[in-house]
Amino acid sequence: MKRLGTVIVLLTLAACGGGSQQADSRPVDKVFQEDERAPEKSAGWCGKCNMSVYSSHRCGLTTPCALCQREAGARHLHEVEWFCDSCDIMMAQQNECRDAKTCSTCRQDKNGRRALLGSKGCERCARQVPPNRLVGITAYCSQCNQETGANHVHGKTVYCMRCLHEAGKNHVCDATRFCFEHGTDEAEDQTGQAGHGSEYRLAEADHQSTLERRP
Numbered sequence: 001m002k003r004l005g006t007v008i009v010l011l012t013l014a015a016c017g018g019g020s021q022q023a024d025s026r027p028v029d030k031v032f033q034e035d036e037r038a039p040e041k042s043a044g045w046c047g048k049c050n051m052s053v054y055s056s057h058r059c060g061l062t063t064p065c066a067l068c069q070r071e072a073g074a075r076h077l078h079e080v081e082w083f084c085d086s087c088d089i090m091m092a093q094q095n096e097c098r099d100a101k102t103c104s105t106c107r108q109d110k111n112g113r114r115a116l117l118g119s120k121g122c123e124r125c126a127r128q129v130p131p132n133r134l135v136g137i138t139a140y141c142s143q144c145n146q147e148t149g150a151n152h153v154h155g156k157t158v159y160c161m162r163c164l165h166e167a168g169k170n171h172v173c174d175a176t177r178f179c180f181e182h183g184t185d186e187a188e189d190q191t192g193q194a195g196h197g198s199e200y201r202l203a204e205a206d207h208q209s210t211l212e213r214r215p
Contacts, residue, residue, distance in 0.1 A: 039054075039068075039069035039070065040054040040055045040056055040069065040070045040071065041054065041055045042054060042055070043055045043057055046059065049063075051063070051064065052064065053071065054069070054070055054071045055071075056070070056071045056140065056142060057071050058071070058142060061073060061145060062140055063098075063099065065097070065100055065136065066099075066100040066101050067097070067100040067106055067134065067135075067136060068100075068136035068139075070136075070139065070140070071140055072097075072136075072138075072139075072140055072147070073140040073141075073145065073146060073147045074146075074147065075096055075138075075147050075161070076096065076097055076098070076136070076138055076140070076147050077094050077095070077096055077097070077136070077137050077138045077147065077161075078094070078095055078097045078100070078103075078105070078106055078134060078135065078136050078137065079092050079093070079094045079095075079134070079135055079136075079137045080092065080093050080094075080095070080105065080117055080131055080133075080134050081131065081132045081133050081134075081135075082119070082120040082122075082129050082130070082131055082132055083129065083132040084122040084124070084125065084127065084129045086122070086125060086127065087122055087124040087125050089122060089123060089124055090132075091120055091122070091123060094137065094164065105117065106134060117131040117134065118131070119131070137149065137164070138159055141154070144158075146158060146159070147159055148166065149164070149165055149166050150165065150166065151165075151166055151178070151180075152166050153166070153168070153178070153180070153183075156168050156169070156178075156183050157178055160173065162174075165177075166178055167185055168183065168184050168185045169183070169184045169185060170184050170185045170186075171185040172185070175187065175188065176188060
């Protein structure tokens with residue numbers, strides 16, 4: 001009975017601990033798969049570019065990012081996040097970083113801390129909250145020679161700096177999402193995804209039903 005009581009107490013504590021975790025209130029795209037965002041191996045010194053580089057370095061096209069520990073292309077983006085746990089609000093600010101060692105936003109101080117980020121007033125309660133994290137939100141695609149975000153499709157999507165996600169042909173900011181079925185941007189549905197694919201399938205099904213009813 002004593003062992004059974006101990007097990008019940010442990011299960012109760014685990015349930016309470018899991019319920020206390022707060023989820024981000026701001027929906028964000030998943031930026032990288034874990035293997036994609038993992039630090040690259042050092043490739044040593046590049047005599048042509050006169051710098052230490054990572055394994056995916058391309059002379060004249062990429063430079064090493066000290067924050068991401070990967071090679072970065074033109075218009076590489078970092079994002080600072082502040083989280084107010086009282087209001088459950090995530091605030092974010094993006095910056096185009098050319099060199100994380102010298103960038104006024106991303107560089108570390110002498111103690112290895114990114115003290116220059118500073119606190120930010122919560123948009124709801126105005127309480128000052130410290131920065132939660134600083135991460136890279138784009139990665140270099142050597143095949144397309146450009147910085148890309150989540151769900152990049154070679155030759156079909158580019159990163160929209162305003163919407164902060166990949167966009168395809170016919171993209172309209174804040175109004176369309178990329179449809180993987182058709183390879184272009186389509187109007188969003190209620191879930192924020194490209195809705196044209198489902199409409200197309202319904203129309204196709206209705207057409208097939210009509211054909212089957214014909215004598």
